Amino acid sequence: MDTAQIQPIESIGYNVYLNDSLNELVNFVEQGNYSKFFILTDEFTTVHCLPLIEEKLTGKTYDLIEISAGEECKTIDFCIGVWKMLIDFGADRRSLLINVGGGVVTDLGGFAASTFKRGIDFVNVPTTVLSQVDASVGGKTGIDMDSIKNIIGTFTQPKAVFIEQAFLKTLPSREILSGLAEMLKHGLIADAAYWEALKNSDLSIPSTELIAQSVVIKNRIVISDPTEKSHRKALNFGHTVGHAVETWSLDHDEKEHLTHGEAIAIGMICEAWLSVKKNTGLTESELNDTVKVLTRLYPKYEIKDSTFPALIELMKKDKKNEGNTINCTLLKAIGTYSINAICTEDELSESLKYYAAL
Amino acid sequence: MDTAQIQPIESIGYNVYLNDSLNELVNFVEQGNYSKFFILTDEFTTVHCLPLIEEKLTGKTYDLIEISAGEECKTIDFCIGVWKMLIDFGADRRSLLINVGGGVVTDLGGFAASTFKRGIDFVNVPTTVLSQVDASVGGKTGIDMDSIKNIIGTFTQPKAVFIEQAFLKTLPSREILSGLAEMLKHGLIADAAYWEALKNSDLSIPSTELIAQSVVIKNRIVISDPTEKSHRKALNFGHTVGHAVETWSLDHDEKEHLTHGEAIAIGMICEAWLSVKKNTGLTESELNDTVKVLTRLYPKYEIKDSTFPALIELMKKDKKNEGNTINCTLLKAIGTYSINAICTEDELSESLKYYAAL
Ligand SMILES: NC(=O)c1ccc[n+]([C@@H]2O[C@H](COP(=O)([O-])OP(=O)(O)OC[C@H]3O[C@@H](n4cnc5c(N)ncnc54)[C@H](O)[C@@H]3O)[C@@H](O)[C@H]2O)c1
Ligand SMILES: NC(=O)c1ccc[n+]([C@@H]2O[C@H](COP(=O)([O-])OP(=O)(O)OC[C@H]3O[C@@H](n4cnc5c(N)ncnc54)[C@H](O)[C@@H]3O)[C@@H](O)[C@H]2O)c1
Ligand SMILES: [Zn+2]
Ligand SMILES: [Zn+2]
Numbered sequence: 001m002d003t004a005q006i007q008p009i010e011s012i013g014y015n016v017y018l019n020d021s022l023n024e025l026v027n028f029v030e031q032g033n034y035s036k037f038f039i040l041t042d043e044f045t046t047v048h049c050l051p052l053i054e055e056k057l058t059g060k061t062y063d064l065i066e067i068s069a070g071e072e073c074k075t076i077d078f079c080i081g082v083w084k085m086l087i088d089f090g091a092d093r094r095s096l097l098i099n100v101g102g103g104v105v106t107d108l109g110g111f112a113a114s115t116f117k118r119g120i121d122f123v124n125v126p127t128t129v130l131s132q133v134d135a136s137v138g139g140k141t142g143i144d145m146d147s148i149k150n151i152i153g154t155f156t157q158p159k160a161v162f163i164e165q166a167f168l169k170t171l172p173s174r175e176i177l178s179g180l181a182e183m184l185k186h187g188l189i190a191d192a193a194y195w196e197a198l199k200n201s202d203l204s205i206p207s208t209e210l211i212a213q214s215v216v217i218k219n220r221i222v223i224s225d226p227t228e229k230s231h232r233k234a235l236n237f238g239h240t241v242g243h244a245v246e247t248w249s250l251d252h253d254e255k256e257h258l259t260h261g262e263a264i265a266i267g268m269i270c271e272a273w274l275s276v277k278k279n280t281g282l283t284e285s286e287l288n289d290t291v292k293v294l295t296r297l298y299p300k301y302e303i304k305d306s307t308f309p310a311l312i313e314l315m316k317k318d319k320k321n322e323g324n325t326i327n328c329t330l331l332k333a334i335g336t337y338s339i340n341a342i343c344t345e346d347e348l349s350e351s352l353k354y355y356a357a358l
Numbered sequence: 359m360d361t362a363q364i365q366p367i368e369s370i371g372y373n374v375y376l377n378d379s380l381n382e383l384v385n386f387v388e389q390g391n392y393s394k395f396f397i398l399t400d401e402f403t404t405v406h407c408l409p410l411i412e413e414k415l416t417g418k419t420y421d422l423i424e425i426s427a428g429e430e431c432k433t434i435d436f437c438i439g440v441w442k443m444l445i446d447f448g449a450d451r452r453s454l455l456i457n458v459g460g461g462v463v464t465d466l467g468g469f470a471a472s473t474f475k476r477g478i479d480f481v482n483v484p485t486t487v488l489s490q491v492d493a494s495v496g497g498k499t500g501i502d503m504d505s506i507k508n509i510i511g512t513f514t515q516p517k518a519v520f521i522e523q524a525f526l527k528t529l530p531s532r533e534i535l536s537g538l539a540e541m542l543k544h545g546l547i548a549d550a551a552y553w554e555a556l557k558n559s560d561l562s563i564p565s566t567e568l569i570a571q572s573v574v575i576k577n578r579i580v581i582s583d584p585t586e587k588s589h590r591k592a593l594n595f596g597h598t599v600g601h602a603v604e605t606w607s608l609d610h611d612e613k614e615h616l617t618h619g620e621a622i623a624i625g626m627i628c629e630a631w632l633s634v635k636k637n638t639g640l641t642e643s644e645l646n647d648t649v650k651v652l653t654r655l656y657p658k659y660e661i662k663d664s665t666f667p668a669l670i671e672l673m674k675k676d677k678k679n680e681g682n683t684i685n686c687t688l689l690k691a692i693g694t695y696s697i698n699a700i701c702t703e704d705e706l707s708e709s710l711k712y713y714a715a716l
Contacts, residue, residue, distance in 0.1 A: 076438060087506065153475075154512065
């Protein structure tokens with residue numbers, strides 16, 4: 001498919017551009033009547049992504065604000081750093097902040113902008129698969145505190161999002177795979193044809209078209225439930241078990257811990273198994289298909305029986321649970337979900353056992 | 359007037375209660391289906407104001423968060439302290455924060471709540487005249503940084519405001535006078551009858567009725583222009599010159615500096631003089647009336663000729679100016695304003711000279 005046919009996707013009051021996006025960015029900046037503009041990067045996107053943007057911005061002056069890379073920088077300290085740079089550079093109410101980076105930069109930059117002078121405009125140029133297909137729509141900004149993710153933040157929509165697939169060329173393959181898990185999730189919960197397309201594609205660098213389809217799915221779900229009351233829970237598929245495994249890995253794996261996507265892939269296998277177990281409608285053969293695709297893409301991770309209780313405890317603590325039950329989003333079939341499935345601790349343990357035995 | 363007749367004032371999606379307000383607060387908490395609630399105070403409102411509230415809240419458990427008092431505490435450090443206490447006390451999305459204090463507590467608490475878990479509910483119990491008549495409506499939250507006031511913040515409406523005049527009994531008279539300047543301003547810009555009522559009242563502790571009328575005026579202006587494009591500039595009367603004098607005093611008066619209201623009173627005299635000078639319609643006798651009332655209430659402050667240039671510079675830097683002109687809100691008559699009056703440096707100097715010679 002010719003990417004020129006990919007139209008901007010309309011989200012909540014703004015467009016997500018996927019075709020000729022960096023020129024669209026330049027148009028946006030030129031037409032925006034801004035007094036000044038600022039670019040926020042992290043140490044790696046300064047090197048890998050900023051040059052492509054600078055090429056387009058010839059002759060335009062802006063100030064650069066750079067933070068260090070990584071989740072451990074998504075903190076109030078770095079946010080204060082951004083605010084102070086905006087002050088020092090003389091940002092006013094009609095200034096624009098352009099966030100160029102992965103989810104860390106777009107989440108932190110979005111929060112900094114949404115609170116500077118009670119809110120200045122910002123746009124996102126997501127440069128990882130995860131930020132392109134997931135963080136690009138939904139309007140969540142945020143920072144972490146006391147190792148609680150996104151505990152401080154706002155719901156503020158960017159003025160536009162510019163997705164340029166070319167950025168993915170420099171992204172480490174493990175980071176690509178991490179974002180890919182969300183794309184696969186979008187197929188599993190909402191679109192069987194998309195799932196098939198993903199299965200049959202070269203996923204070493206996902207195409208613009210595959211990214212676009214993922215954004216369309218996430219956007220449709222977000223728009224149908226902006227305040228996370230019902231439908232949006234669909235996006236939690238794989239995340240009940242996945243988050244627990246991710247947190248456990250962060251706390252216990254000394255050398256290298258799981259990426260978000262690697263953990264979610266494990267979660268999706270367990271939760272697909274739970275779907276069959278609890279007769280939601282997902283068939284054995286759909287389960288096998290899911291498992292086959294996910295185990296082909298993601299390395300096997302060892303989970304010992306002895307860690308099951310700790311994992312269950314983590315699931316119980318998860319903010320998405322109300323009271324003492326563990327709530328999962330399951331699959332009715334590939335391409336259809338069912339929210340608020342209450343799972344017992346035994347069932348969840350069994351699902352971990354299923355994964356461990358693969 | 360019987361205060362029982364004072365109906366709640368409807369602001370942008372919430373009520374301001376002025377009659378039997380602490381019982382209204384209890385009703386609100388009981389009916390709100392909140393999982394937990396928290397009270398934010400400063401060191402003085404814990405002593406002077408919290409007991410009156412506790413009396414009403416018998417049997418209800420809550421956690422108290424206290425900050426130190428004063429503008430120098432309206433910072434990100436104290437805000438982080440509030441966020442961490444909320445985390446430690448286990449606040450969730452259905453928690454309520456009750457801000458009990460002056461504008462520092464309501465501004466900082468509003469900001470902390472509007473960003474905690476992307477926004478939890480908060481209500482304000484303003485306990486100073488300034489916070490009751492000014493900060494109670496408008497939805498501005500904020501903190502200071504690098505000595506720039508309110509540079510970080512959000513526009514977030516509280517879920518309700520509870521004004522209890524009884525709190526003012528313990529408020530130092532200089533603080534009462536500070537808030538009174540905004541009440542007088544409301545009369546001058548919007549309601550001649552209210553100005554007359556203020557002139558003829560005992561203002562040592564303003565009555566609930568006078569406070570209510572002030573809230574009604576500010577609310578009407580805010581609702582007519584929520585995003586500060588036009589009408590809301592009416593509220594800047596006295597503030598172009600006043601802010602400059604306030605900042606100068608903060609930077610230069612070693613022992614005791616002007617309060618906000620004392621500075622605004624000076625500003626209102628200068629800007630009333632400018633109104634006559636620039637033929638906006640205000641008469642000499644209205645100017646004299648204004649000056650008589652303000653000089654009776656507020657101590658004379660010495661402004662030397664040699665400081666005029668520094669004051670003019672401060673006015674030019676004021677965020678409300680666009681470009682190099684100095685924009686003032688003037689009076690057409692007592693009770694009517696006129697925005698966007700462009701004043702020259704000479705005119706502003708002359709107005710300062712007028713004040714200095716009184
Ligand atoms: N707001 C939302 O709705 C939402 C949704 C999902 C995830 N998130 C957040 O996103 C964050 C994770 O995002 P992420 O995975 O993009 O992490 P990230 O921003 O840390 O990026 C991962 C790494 O890739 C590097 N990088 C980025 N682009 C690159 C490129 N083109 N070439 C080479 N290196 C590049 C970064 O410097 C970083 O080291 C988490 O904090 C998560 O909470 C937010
Ligand atoms: N959000 C808005 O729209 C808005 C409007 C105007 C002013 N403000 C902000 O309000 C702040 C000033 O408010 P303020 O004048 O109330 O200052 P404040 O909160 O510092 O209170 C003044 C002093 O009075 C004490 N106090 C409060 N209530 C008391 C009581 N009942 N008895 C005894 N002592 C009491 C406080 O502890 C403090 O020491 C500024 O930061 C200003 O920016 C905000
Ligand atoms: Zn995820
Ligand atoms: Zn004021």
